Amino acid sequence: MNTIQAQITAIHSVNNLNIIESKTDNDTFIMMSLDLPASLEKGSIVKLAIKPTNIMLAKEKIELLSCENQLKAKIVKIEKGELLCSVTLEYLQNTLEAIITRKRANAMNLKTDENIILLIKASDIYMKEVL
Amino acid sequence: MIHLSICKKLQGVAENMQLKVAFSVQKGEFVALRGKSGSGKTTLLRTLAGLENANGEIIVENETWLSKTTTLSPQKRRIGFVFQDYALFENMTIEQNLLFVQKDKTLATHLLKLTELTALKNRYPNALSGGQKQRVSIARALMKRPKILLLDEPLSALDPQMRNKLQNELLTLHKEFGTTTIMVSHDPSEIYKLASRVIELENGKIIHDGTPKEILLKTQGSQKFSFEGELLEIKKVDVIYVAIVAIGQQLVEVVVSANEAKTLKIGKVVRLSTKAFSPTIS
Numbered sequence: 379m380n381t382i383q384a385q386i387t388a389i390h391s392v393n394n395l396n397i398i399e400s401k402t403d404n405d406t407f408i409m410m411s412l413d414l415p416a417s418l419e420k421g422s423i424v425k426l427a428i429k430p431t432n433i434m435l436a437k438e439k440i441e442l443l444s445c446e447n448q449l450k451a452k453i454v455k456i457e458k459g460e461l462l463c464s465v466t467l468e469y470l471q472n473t474l475e476a477i478i479t480r481k482r483a484n485a486m487n488l489k490t491d492e493n494i495i496l497l498i499k500a501s502d503i504y505m506k507e508v509l
Numbered sequence: 510m511i512h513l514s515i516c517k518k519l520q521g522v523a524e525n526m527q528l529k530v531a532f533s534v535q536k537g538e539f540v541a542l543r544g545k546s547g548s549g550k551t552t553l554l555r556t557l558a559g560l561e562n563a564n565g566e567i568i569v570e571n572e573t574w575l576s577k578t579t580t581l582s583p584q585k586r587r588i589g590f591v592f593q594d595y596a597l598f599e600n601m602t603i604e605q606n607l608l609f610v611q612k613d614k615t616l617a618t619h620l621l622k623l624t625e626l627t628a629l630k631n632r633y634p635n636a637l638s639g640g641q642k643q644r645v646s647i648a649r650a651l652m653k654r655p656k657i658l659l660l661d662e663p664l665s666a667l668d669p670q671m672r673n674k675l676q677n678e679l680l681t682l683h684k685e686f687g688t689t690t691i692m693v694s695h696d697p698s699e700i701y702k703l704a705s706r707v708i709e710l711e712n713g714k715i716i717h718d719g720t721p722k723e724i725l726l727k728t729q730g731s732q733k734f735s736f737e738g739e740l741l742e743i744k745k746v747d748v749i750y751v752a753i754v755a756i757g758q759q760l761v762e763v764v765v766s767a768n769e770a771k772t773l774k775i776g777k778v779v780r781l782s783t784k785a786f787s788p789t790i791s
Contacts, residue, residue, distance in 0.1 A: 395746040
């Protein structure tokens, strides 16, 4: 499972719907959520999680895109299957995995040690735990 | 190999309802039988055992148990039958319960060991827990080295932990003895763990016959993660809607759009589905 530790910087709420902003050393994360744990507040340290199938890869940042989270990471390993491709990434001290189709991995000519942008929608991130 | 083709009026249900089924079971197969109450499951087992008569044919390993001209008595059918309510001889010890069926001390000792009952063999049934009693009746059913083992919801009266333990024991016993088994069960995890085939009855007819996965995996289109629940409430939040759905003993929330919300009715049974890629397991 992909997890990233971050610190809550803002919580915007409408009834039980929330947009939560948190930051790592490099980025601000935007996440959508329904009801939140009672202990969560500004300053809380949380573990964010993303399923490998919910991470998109791009060669460069894309302006004017509705995807809320774009993070710079480095490819450390590429494992190609018949149909799918598992890309292991290094983001700050975290190891993340993205699962994409082999066809796109080939088309993008992905290489190890290459810098890459991870695209993650706010509705695809969830909070695994409040630390 | 078992061939069965029977027709019989079902008692106590809607008028003119008939149990009319035909199927074959391979030697050593473990078949789960499911269906609503009144669908004919127990009648089917009882007919196989010879406890009820029917028109048709039952042939077990080339021996005719039922035909137009023959009706083999229950005693001669080499059947092991386990009921939900144990049906042990209360005036006999555990070991005597087993030996009553067949005077085979070696087999009895072996079965008691497999079902972890050795230490209790001199006790009487009333000194045992429900789980232990059911282990005795399963061991006893195997004493005859039956050609078919019939299990009529054998574990449904037990708590989940004991159920799980006995499911594993049934699996061990099935591996060891290879007895052709037909088990009535409603529990999907039990069926998946034990059975290699599921036959589903409805109103006395077979409506599904396939592998546990084919029959039990509830899908909605290509979505493999699917549950049925009752829609309790839809609440508008900002520009989206949140539906509250009761599934089993718990509530879940699902985000829906305004258009989706319009088509939903409170109180209705709904199906929640998502792709197999989306859920997380922890």
